[in-house]
Structures are given as C-alpha cells and as structure tokens.
Amino acid sequence: MSNLIQGRTGEWEVVIGMEVHAQVSSQSKLFSGAPTQFGADPNQNVSLVDAAMPGMLPVINEECVKQAIRTGLGLNAKINCYSVFDRKNYFYADLPQGYQISQFKYPIVGEGAIVIDLKDGSSVEIGVERLHLEQDAGKSMHDQHPSKSYIDLNRSGVALMEIVSKPDLRSAEQAGAYMKKVRSIVRYLGTCDGNMEEGSMRADVNVSVRRPGEELGTRTETKNLNSVRFIMAAIDYEVQRQIELIEDGGEITQETRLFDTNTGATRAMRGKEDAHDYRYFPDPDLLPLEFSQSLVDELAAELPELPDQIRERMVGEYGLSSYDAAVLTEERETAAFYEAAAKDQDKKLVANWMSVELFGALNKAGKSLADSPVSPAQLGGLVALISDGTISGRIAKDVFADMFETGRDAADIIEEKGLKQVSDTGAIEALIDQVLADNQDKVDEYRGGKDKLFGFFVGQTMKLSKGQANPAMVNDLLKSKLG
Amino acid sequence: MSADKAIVDTATVEKIARLARIRLAEERKEPIAQDLNRILSWIEELNEVDTDGVEPLASVTGHSLPLRKDEITDGDVQGKVLANAPEEASGFFVVPKVVE
Secondary structure, three states: OOOOEEOOOOEEEEEEEEEEEEEOOOOEOOOOOOEOOOOOOOOOOOOOOOOOOOOOOOOEEHHHHHHHHHHHHHOOOOEOOEEOOEEEEOOOOOOOOOEEEEOOOOOOEOOEEEEEEOOOOOEEEEEEEEEEEEEOOOEEEOOOOOOEEEEEOOOOOOEEEEEEEOOOEOOHHHHHHHHHHHHHHHHHHOOOOOOOOOOOEEEEEEEEEEOOOOOOOOOEEEEEEOOHHHHHHHHHHHHHHHHHHHHOOOOOOOOEEEEOOOOOOEEEOOOOOOOOOOOOEEOOOOOOEEOOHHHHHHHHHHOOOOHHHHHHHHHHOOOOOHHHHHHHHOOHHHHHHHHHHHOOOOHHHHHHHHHHHHHHHHHHHOOOHHHOOOOHHHHHHHHHHHHOOOOOHHHHHHHHHHHHHHOOOHHHHHHHHOOOOEOOHHHHHHHHHHHHHHOHHHHHHHHOOOHHHHHHHHHHHHHHOOOOEOHHHHHHHHHHHHO | OOHHHOOOOHHHHHHHHHHOOOOOOHHHHHHHHHHHHHHHHHHHHHHHOOOOOOOOOOOOOOOOOOEEOOOOOOOOOHHHHHOOOOOEEOOEEEEEOOOO
C-alpha cells in the first residue's frame, strides 16, 4: 500500500516519529512518598520534595523501576542494567525544581520494536528508540483569572515513561495504530492505566515531509496530544501545511507547535526560542541506577501474556479467525472476558456469540463490557447448552435476549419457558407423522420427484415443535420416513 | 579546543543569565565573561588527558542508587507546601499569568 501524498508538484512521503508519555502505575511518586491518585484537592498530593523545598532529596521508587523494565520487555527492547538520571533544565511556573529529573544519555531501556496492524490487513514493524523514566511537572490553569495563572503540583514528581519511536511511521493511520498498540501493551502489562482523558497517556508527534527517497525534511514537533483522534488530526493538518508551504516556495522552520482541539489546526508556540537549550547534566542528588540481570529475568518470567501472544494462541490453538482474535484482544478486559467464557467450551462458538450477540446487545444498550448483564460464566453456560444439543442456535438467541434483559442463567430460562430442544426420537417421529398426514398431497408430489419440498417438511415440523425439535434429527428422521 | 579559543562573550553571558532567569546589570556582564573564561581555560587542562574509550562518569562513590518501597508516606501537607507562596487561592499557587 502506498502512503505517498499527492501534492500540486508531485508526490510526498511523510515521516513521523512519536514520543509517548505514559504515567507509571504506582502508589507513590517517582522520588517521593506522596500519592499519585487522580482527583485530589489542589496541592494535596504534594510532599516537600515535589515542591522542591531547599534541602529535600529524591529517593527512587523501586516499583517505578520495575514497571519501566516490564514495559521495556513488552516492547521487546534491550534493558539497560545501568542507567543515569539527568537534570533537564528549563524554567516554568509548574516546575518548582527548575529542572525535570529525566534520563538523557543512559536510559533504562534501549532499542526495541513492536508490530502494528493496519486496516488493509497488513502489518508493519515500528522501531522503538528508547524508554526512559522521568518526573511529570505540575499543572497550570490559565482560565481562572485574567492576569494570573493557578498552579497545582499534584502531578509534580509522578513517574512517567517516555517511549520514543524511531521515525518509522509513514501515515496518520500508522501513528494512530502505533499509539493504540503501545496503549494496549502497557494496559496488558499493568504498567500504565492508559487513560488518555485523565492525561495518563499523551503523545508528541514529530512530522516532516520529503520527496520519496530523498533526505529527511525539516520536522516540527506538535506537543501534548491526548487522544488517538487528535494525533491523527494533528498529523493530517501538519502534513498538508508543510506540503503547501514548500510547494509555495517556503521553508519549514524547526519548531514546537500546539494543536487546537477546536479548530483541528496546529500553531507555533510563541517565545520558546531557548526551549531546547536544556543543559542536561547528571543529577548530583542521584547515584546511577543499577540492577542485576536476574531482576530482569525474574520480571520477564512473571510477565503476563501480551496481546500478540494471546492472538497467536487464539488463532493457532482455538482456530479463531485472525479478525475475531484481533477484536477479542484489543482490550485486556475483552480478552479476559472471552477466556473466562470460553473455558471448557467450544472456542469458536463462544467467540461468535461474544462478537456478534453480546457486543451487538451492548452496543444497542450503550453499555460497555464492564457493565454487561451477562457474565462470562453465563455466556459460557449458554454456549454449553447449544453444544450439548439442549437448545438450538435459534432458540439460543431468544434465551440470550432474556439473559441480557434479566441477568438470569440460560438453564433457568430454558427450564421455566420449556424451551428445551426435543431430541427424543419418538416425540419427533410423532410430529413428523402429523405433518405428513396433514400434507398428504405434498408427500405424493415429493415422492413423484419434487425434491425441493423436503425443506417444506422440515419447516412444518420445526414450526409444529415451536422451534424446539432438534433440527439435525428432524432432517434424518424425515429422510428415512419419506425415503 | 585550546585555552585561547574558549571564549565566552557578553552575548553568551546574557543568554545563560536569561535561561537561569538571573538579571544582570550591564556593567557586570563583561567581568563575568572574563571570570567564566578564566574558569574554562583552567578546566581546559583536562583535555590533555586521553579519554578515548572511557565512558563518562556519573558518580565517584562506587555505590548504586538506594531504592524505596512503593508506599504512601508523604503528602497531605498543603499548608506547609503553600506556606511560602507569594499568593494562593483555593489551595492553588497563584502566579503572574504564563500563557500558552
């Protein structure tokens, strides 16, 4: 598939690199014992370390280190047993230290790669350059007062993982798929909750355009995008802007831009000419971070199954289509629901019932899987009753609708409504005898060679049984009786 | 780089001062540039040492970073945090508007 963009003067290739900031799931902050919980009163979750009071010293949180290692393993990346924390210096009202503790030259995680899946069914491997640990800054609010900004340091010092991709992305679609994949991986790992609305994940995108095969063009960086939709919209806008500017004889300025969520446009940030002069140097308050390979091995051994592995298992062992497997593994909760429902059941049948009936009903009711009135065990129970012939697939749909409405077990509904499939040869034969007796003329026509009437007899028998006769047995018995 | 090339001019001094948000009186810039140049040329002597293949050193103690458990042991000291704030409102620090 070609990702080239047609301009007025020819084709352009888009080159995108992404920096994803993911908040580490931990109880307390990276260098202080203050809580990380979202939604507290302003400056409530702040220690004197986070407020950068003189004399306070940072002490690193062991769990944050482990979470970064787990994430690195999930990104198939090299884990560096020796890494160093640096000070990234800049001046801003919500950064009380005057520097962010980050990792510059020696990050905790090195090169890796993940595979993204595109709409047309193809897959692309995207390189990961590095992952490093750093502190988040506080939050500034500018709309509370005409001439003042309000500062809340609750986020100050919360651990972030910055995951930097290689410039391997070639379209907005790929960038969106990459973000979704990274989010899916960290959520499976439990290293970040992936909640983009609350700011637990956000991305900066570096975009440039070039003539196919030529040198890289000048890039711009659009910061702080907090949804997949905004990432894609910002890239689309930036690509168009850059192509038009170059085709009109202009030049791209390397700059930081902001995305306006209302207009879908990007604009240059003002007054940041020194913004990239961070004067990094090793933080004298922190020794190098060192751990043994055995810690890495231990964490690797405890790692949960990742979406790609589960998908492979679903296709290979369960025989699901790769489409069904992709749908069922996109969210960690969906895969867990499926696994629980499909335990000891017909895997394909459960996948079908989940992706067609359950998702259909949830969609219609505007509910998420977490609010499903039908539990995994109940869905499995329904499928078990189809598999063992207690009810037909058609009756099962009615039973399912009832389950979704009332939250009751399939077996109870079948019992109460008397929906049990009739698999008793004598009972079915009696039904067939009656159908044949009532339609003697059609029987004669059938025997005279009108084979198509067979379906009519099946339909009449099923109707007479109120849909409860076992269709396979009806078929067999009809054949022998009409034979 | 030899010592006589390590030149910090007043423009560089102004830039460093701006980045550090330090206001310098005009007549202080030239003397500070000279001070910095003297310091830099003294440090330049280190360049005589052959450091090919030597990794930069982040610490000389030989210790590695102590780790703490992931437990909530701090915070909930809003009063102390805001005690030195020039201005506060509803628990926030209040500062001159920084737009963007």
